[in-house]
Amino acid sequence: MEAKTWKNPVIAWIxxxxxxxxxxxxxxxxxxxxxxxxxxxxxxxxxGIVLVIMIATGIMLAMQYTAHVDYAxxxxxxxxxxxxxxxxxxxxxxxGGSMFFIVVYIHFFRGMYYGSYRAPRELLWIIGVFIxxxxxxxxxxxxxxxxxxxxxxxxxxxxxxxxxxxxxxEAIVTWLWGGFSVDNPxxxxxxxxxxxxxxxxxxxxxxxxxxxxxxxxxxxxxIDVKGPQDTLPFTPYYTIKDxxxxxxxxxxxxxxxxxxxxxFGEPDNYIxxxxxQTPPHIVPEWYFLPYYAILRAITFDIWFxxxxxxxxxxxxxxxxxxxxxxWLDRSPVRSAKFRPIYKQLxxxxxxDCIILxxxxxxAPEGAWVPIGQAATFYYxxxxxxxxxxxxxxxxTRTPPTSISAAVTHGGIGTKVxxxxx
Amino acid sequence: xxxxxxxxxxxxxxxxxxGVAPPAGAAEAPEVPEQDWSFSGMFGTFERGAxxxxxxxxxxxxxxxxxxxLIAFRNLGDVGFSPDEIQAIAEEYEVEDGPxxxxxxxxxxxxxxxxxxxxxxxxxxxxxxxxxALPPDLSLMIKARKNGANYxxxxxxxxxxxxxxxxxxxEGMYYNKVFPGHQIAMAPPxxxxxxxxxxxxxxxxxxxxxxxxxxxxxxAQPELEERKRLGVKVLLxxxxxxxxxxAVKRKIWSDVH
Ligand code: HEM
Numbered sequence: 001m002e003a004k005t006w007k008n009p010v011i012a013w014i015x016x017x018x019x020x021x022x023x024x025x026x027x028x029x030x031x032x033x034x035x036x037x038x039x040x041x042x043x044x045x046x047x048g049i050v051l052v053i054m055i056a057t058g059i060m061l062a063m064q065y066t067a068h069v070d071y072a073x074x075x076x077x078x079x080x081x082x083x084x085x086x087x088x089x090x091x092x093x094x095x096g097g098s099m100f101f102i103v104v105y106i107h108f109f110r111g112m113y114y115g116s117y118r119a120p121r122e123l124l125w126i127i128g129v130f131i132x133x134x135x136x137x138x139x140x141x142x143x144x145x146x147x148x149x150x151x152x153x154x155x156x157x158x159x160x161x162x163x164x165x166x167x168x169x170e171a172i173v174t175w176l177w178g179g180f181s182v183d184n185p186x187x188x189x190x191x192x193x194x195x196x197x198x199x200x201x202x203x204x205x206x207x208x209x210x211x212x213x214x215x216x217x218x219x220x221x222x223i224d225v226k227g228p229q230d231t232l233p234f235t236p237y238y239t240i241k242d243x244x245x246x247x248x249x250x251x252x253x254x255x256x257x258x259x260x261x262x263x264f265g266e267p268d269n270y271i272x273x274x275x276x277q278t279p280p281h282i283v284p285e286w287y288f289l290p291y292y293a294i295l296r297a298i299t300f301d302i303w304f305x306x307x308x309x310x311x312x313x314x315x316x317x318x319x320x321x322x323x324x325x326x327w328l329d330r331s332p333v334r335s336a337k338f339r340p341i342y343k344q345l346x347x348x349x350x351x352d353c354i355i356l357x358x359x360x361x362x363a364p365e366g367a368w369v370p371i372g373q374a375a376t377f378y379y380x381x382x383x384x385x386x387x388x389x390x391x392x393x394x395x396t397r398t399p400p401t402s403i404s405a406a407v408t409h410g411g412i413g414t415k416v417x418x419x420x421x
Numbered sequence: 422x423x424x425x426x427x428x429x430x431x432x433x434x435x436x437x438x439x440g441v442a443p444p445a446g447a448a449e450a451p452e453v454p455e456q457d458w459s460f461s462g463m464f465g466t467f468e469r470g471a472x473x474x475x476x477x478x479x480x481x482x483x484x485x486x487x488x489x490x491l492i493a494f495r496n497l498g499d500v501g502f503s504p505d506e507i508q509a510i511a512e513e514y515e516v517e518d519g520p521x522x523x524x525x526x527x528x529x530x531x532x533x534x535x536x537x538x539x540x541x542x543x544x545x546x547x548x549x550x551x552x553x554a555l556p557p558d559l560s561l562m563i564k565a566r567k568n569g570a571n572y573x574x575x576x577x578x579x580x581x582x583x584x585x586x587x588x589x590x591x592e593g594m595y596y597n598k599v600f601p602g603h604q605i606a607m608a609p610p611x612x613x614x615x616x617x618x619x620x621x622x623x624x625x626x627x628x629x630x631x632x633x634x635x636x637x638x639x640x641a642q643p644e645l646e647e648r649k650r651l652g653v654k655v656l657l658x659x660x661x662x663x664x665x666x667x668a669v670k671r672k673i674w675s676d677v678h
Contacts, residue, residue, distance in 0.1 A: 035677060074491075077491050077560075077561075080644065081491065081496075081643060081644070087644040087648060088648075088651075091648075232677065236673050237673060237674060237677070240666070240669055240670045240673050240674075241670055241674075243666055243670075244663065244666040244667050244669075244670045247659060247662055247663030247666050247667075248663055250659055250663075251656060251659050251660060251663060254652070254655055254656060254659065255652075255656060257652070258648055258649065258651065258652025258653075258655065258656070259463060259649065259652055261648070262564060267564060267565050267566050267567050267569065268565070270561040270564040270565040270641075271557075271561070271565045280601075
């Protein structure tokens, strides 16, 4: 960290004792960033902002919300009807949840495409996977809070999964519920945890950024920064680019909030939870649908292992496998730009995830069963077969020697250069 | 984009589309007729005449079976009812209050701050009067069904006297074109002249259904008008701001390369 002399005496005094200003200067202003980042690199900072929006709106909702099975549903409706701008807070929070996943999924696929998980950023990637897991737990428990039909039945179905664990399964489920069904104790602990987890996510994000700032950003070419000619100071270049991206994001996000606030929601969740009446289709929120498809893909026991247990294992494995991606991929180059086959198979994998999502949204019957099984198989094959094989056999193209070389030789910037000449 | 990638994207779109279409053979409810609603679209508002007539239909027809527990009389003030009108409507209902100084519960006329009074004391009473079926609360009905407004409209006009021949009707059930499974325990609540409109509008079945749906759409989302009005302003502001941010971004980046 470069010691900087501050003109303002108060700032200088503080900085001498606790160098927060020097740190901000180094990490937010001078921070050298590859000059060739495209707009897919906006989604990390967007995710951070959405997290802050979620925490801010969540805390304000919590001030009005009642975590009790007899009052939760009504208290959410009171927020919607009687609290000043309560409807805005709630729709910001609900749609914010969906937006959070959209942003994070894009962020994640960006990392896969450009090989951002590769050395030396493995730990950064792994922290990201843990953030994703924590987000899932958070939103799953948040979805239970309004205590609608889907809240209740979703919670029942998902917590019941643990009963597939041999011997101790039933005991674990009872322990999770705090009773013999999803009931008031369950709602209370879910609220407590839903309030807690976002702050854990916040801490994880901090570590994620710390790791990022040690090894710095990857870039679309996937090559290392060779020197100052390859980078730009974060401020003003990327602060303005991120701010512009935020503007575009807010237009999309708020268009949903104001004009289609229930777009991502399930109508059934506007019916108060009723333990005596199972809804015809129990579906989780859209961002869980691919995992839900994997969970239900297995319809047969293998030896003594029940289909249900295999489904549960595969569902968790589908996320945990991401932790190993940095070591499964042995390709000599990072970016898909220089990997002609991976570049296409990346999109096949993306399509596979969409197909899994569609399967997850449909009842597990008819053609959906084999489609779900094939898509589940492909999901794992992508990581366990395709990626390792590609690393060995794919003929990669040679990336340019440096970012600035690419920028001047027929890359970005040539037009500007020509115009200047 | 390379061509294989384009093909892929098309495949993705096709799959996504297939996912939207219900799988063939599933016993899904049939299509409901799409209507023009005053409250749909970016600038939608609740047509005041339809709201008033809809309230009348609710009170004179539906209220004998269905509660509307999330709406207080005072809420009517948001859509143009005067305090006197609200007072007059509220006073037609009796609510239990208390305990008084002697510790007794007592009945009094409802006030503007009270909620619409449910027709039955509890679920058992409601089922007992309805052949065992439970008339659901209508406050959130429009949001609690897919394509709620059109569905409810379709439900109200969707009764058929004679069930198709291959359908075995259960005791006390009525055939309805849009209700899932087609057998509903609610007798056709609306018909020509089921109400005599205070504003002289001709009370056709269509008109009544349309009006009560408008009223219930308001009951489910009383914030709708404020939400859309604010939304237009916020989006306009954001679009201008973002355009300016883009200009600044271009300016700042112009010296790079
Ligand atoms: C990681 C960030 C967060 C995510 C992904 C998230 C997600 C969600 C989701 C999906 C719901 C269900 C929304 C609905 O159906 O209405 C919800 C509800 C809720 N959340 Fe969060 N949340 C987050 C942070 C927070 C925080 C920090 C708080 C406050 C301490 C909070 C408080 C609440 C409350 C009170 C509800 C119930 C009210 C309602 O249903 O609108 N949330 N959350």
